[in-house]
Amino acid sequence: MPTIDDFVRPKEWVSDFVADLGKSLRRWGEERYMPVRLQVDEDWQEHKIIGPLLKEVLVDLGLNAAFFPAEAGGTEMPDPMTMCCVIVEELARIDSGFATSCICSIWGFIPALLKPHRNMELCMEFGPKFCGDKLYMGCHAMTEPSSGADVENFGRMRGKTIQTTATADGDHWIINGHKIWPTNSGTVADLYTVVCTTKKGSTDPNDFALVMVPADTEGVSTGNPYQKCGMSADMNTDIWFDHVKVPKRYRLHGPGDDLKYWKRAIAMGNVGSAAMAIGVMKNVYEIIKKWTTERVIAGKPLKEHSICADMLSEIAMLIESTSAWMWQYAREMDRPDIYGWEPWDERFVLKSRGLALHANNAVERACSRAMDFMGSYGYAREFGIEKHWRDQKVIGLWMGGKGLKTLENARYWYDLETL
């Protein structure tokens, strides 16, 4: 009888080690997270339950160290996109908010972390903290009160809406600005990667800057967490930078290269979003399969009714199609030697928006249809679907939301010139 492990996953690209690592995460999730999953939604402010669980995954299971160089205490795993997809899928199956918090710990550091654009100096400074015995978490501070999608829409907006500034002052950068919504803000982050401009209003790519700011730097303050419809394990607050002074070397690369390699992080965010949606859909599949097998209507299991089989078939197709697409793009990102373009290529950012959009629509549809066939059990917390239904909406709203994903996907495939 098929299980979630029978959905598309190319074994020639995903080694046994990586697959088994995923199974380790699954076992951990079943033993440690599932017993408290219902309580996590109420833990959105203080993370009393979530905090220790983050340490178990990121420190005790070694995920925070996965891509850091060996010299900094890391595991230096190859094929980062493939590894991320496996990790994110397994964790999202348990709780997509928790998966988000885990993977975003290093997301902002990607432009400095991965080869061939690794900043070894910054890896040696911050790597031992990420790879140590205490939990150390990163936050990619990108979105601002007036815009999030506009910051990411570099092809058209060219950074002109970025209000957070990095001003050179001798051997330091002075950061001023206000960010809102980033994952792992509030009391979670130890280190921010801050998206800045060195000249407000500029459309020059050289003025786009990524600067590391330790969370305990004077002038950094955060607000209270926002209570969201879901994803409670992902803490989101305001962050204010008031004349924050950091060493010059904390800029990840420099003019031009910051933006160039940041695009890899954005593309990884798109592909990773698909992995997250797949993880959620796989748990929805498990729940609805059990439900429609055990629920007997008119003398036969619910799944044996044709109208129900239509829903079940659609959910399976949504998982298969999204998985196939995601694995192909993960492979393209990990193997530029085969596919011919670098993982920071702007074309990849654009076309991976299509994958992310498809995944958003797929998981929204899967959750909604599953709930339709569970009736009142679908909207009751104990039965597992309504949490995914609330959480998945957040996946659809990030990475520029459906609007930007639609535009950039069309821009790539149809050579749009004004949108």
Add this chain to the structure above:
Amino acid sequence: MAVLYPSQEWCDAWKDAMNNSEAVRENGKNWGADFNGNFVFEIAPGGGLDKTTYLYLEAKAGLCSVARVVDSPIGLDPGFHVTGDYPAFKNVVRGDKDFIEGVVRGLFKVKGDMSKIMRNAKFVRAVANSFTLFEATYLGE
């Protein structure tokens, strides 16, 4: 004097190299503390090796107590069983290939708790790097 890989003499040299390596000792403090940190390496024939060869390693708290050639893994109780062909192992022993990369890329199959390898990657790498601390010769060359 160079020792042939694989052989009991090579295992003896490897054990000495590990136990004299500060990197192994320092990074292996927690290895095997609450789990079985012993290895069987199953080397498949090819590249000059004409039959499957098994090496057994007992390691705990940064020290190697046993490194030997065994006829088979029957009766042993390793926490990790690593399988690969001779050319792949040779590349790692020579220092030409990173062991963890080889595992992740599927050149080696590993049975065991992957999260322990992830968490103790520095120790695993230090053990792999200890191969290069003594001279070896290889079959088929």
